[in-house]
Amino acid sequence: MNIRSLTRGDGVVIGAAVLLFIASFLALTGGPDCSGALAKYCEAQDYSSINAWESLNVLMSVYLAGVIGAAVIIVSRALPQQQPRKVAGLDLAQFGVALSVFAAWTALWTIISLPSAGAGMILGLIAALILAGGAVATPLVPALKVALVGAPKPQAAAAPYGAGPNPGYGYPGAQQQAGHGYGYPGGQQQPQPGQPYGQQPPADGTAGGQTGAAPAGATPAAGSPADFAPFWFAVPVARPLYGEDGSPAPIAELAPGTWYLAVEQRGQALIAQTQDGRRGVLQDTTGIQRG
Numbered sequence: 001m002n003i004r005s006l007t008r009g010d011g012v013v014i015g016a017a018v019l020l021f022i023a024s025f026l027a028l029t030g031g032p033d034c035s036g037a038l039a040k041y042c043e044a045q046d047y048s049s050i051n052a053w054e055s056l057n058v059l060m061s062v063y064l065a066g067v068i069g070a071a072v073i074i075v076s077r078a079l080p081q082q083q084p085r086k087v088a089g090l091d092l093a094q095f096g097v098a099l100s101v102f103a104a105w106t107a108l109w110t111i112i113s114l115p116s117a118g119a120g121m122i123l124g125l126i127a128a129l130i131l132a133g134g135a136v137a138t139p140l141v142p143a144l145k146v147a148l149v150g151a152p153k154p155q156a157a158a159a160p161y162g163a164g165p166n167p168g169y170g171y172p173g174a175q176q177q178a179g180h181g182y183g184y185p186g187g188q189q190q191p192q193p194g195q196p197y198g199q200q201p202p203a204d205g206t207a208g209g210q211t212g213a214a215p216a217g218a219t220p221a222a223g224s225p226a227d228f229a230p231f232w233f234a235v236p237v238a239r240p241l242y243g244e245d246g247s248p249a250p251i252a253e254l255a256p257g258t259w260y261l262a263v264e265q266r267g268q269a270l271i272a273q274t275q276d277g278r279r280g281v282l283q284d285t286t287g288i289q290r291g
Helices: 008-025 036-044 056-078 092-113 119-137
Strands: 232-233 238-241 250-254 262-267 269-272 279-280
Touching: 008 056, 008 119, 056 092, 056 119, 092 119, 250 279, 262 279
Parallel strands: none
Antiparallel strands: 232 262, 238 250, 238 279, 262 269, 269 279
């Protein structure tokens, strides 16, 4: 499960589910009016209200239905999306949304039918409405699709010995002191056959010191692979990753809050690599965050 794929809307759903669970322990109905002449009748009767756990139909249709719906929504968001799991022909997220709406609808008509609603019923209705609203609005409202937990910056790998500003002795790039001993670059070399003593051999080992490399200051042609450097990136919202063979079915889904490696660019699309090593084409690159 990828917790970083959860959004702000999922946070609203989680908070509403917790509030709904707390409301299930509070009184469902309010007490009668025991003022004035009715006081003597109230003393002879026990008007203590029950909570949802003592009323099975309200517990299952409002409180537990809402909590289970929220749990199904969160699990569906956190699980990988390559093979969507279905319940009664619906995706897990769709089933959870339907269950949340059902809980809010039942809570509304239950509180209307009660002669006097208690704190548990009032708080339960509010929590159920927030839960249903968050579940329905999360895929539609951009503000609710923002990642709940920000993506951490990728840490640069430690440089190997000799690659730092002061590389060790004998490594590429190491600065050698003046007056090298025999056999070091810049030191005295033995003359080669047919070469006057003291003349240095060509740097590239070709006759006359001519090199086949491009002249200094030349840049690679535009559009060549040398123009692209791999980089880390994160997507603002969940986006599909398609196969490099051009198949229309996505092979994976890039989740917000996770860093991926862009290894190649094809026009406006990127070739991205997931954590498990799979590569595919990210067609929509708008709004990505570079690491």
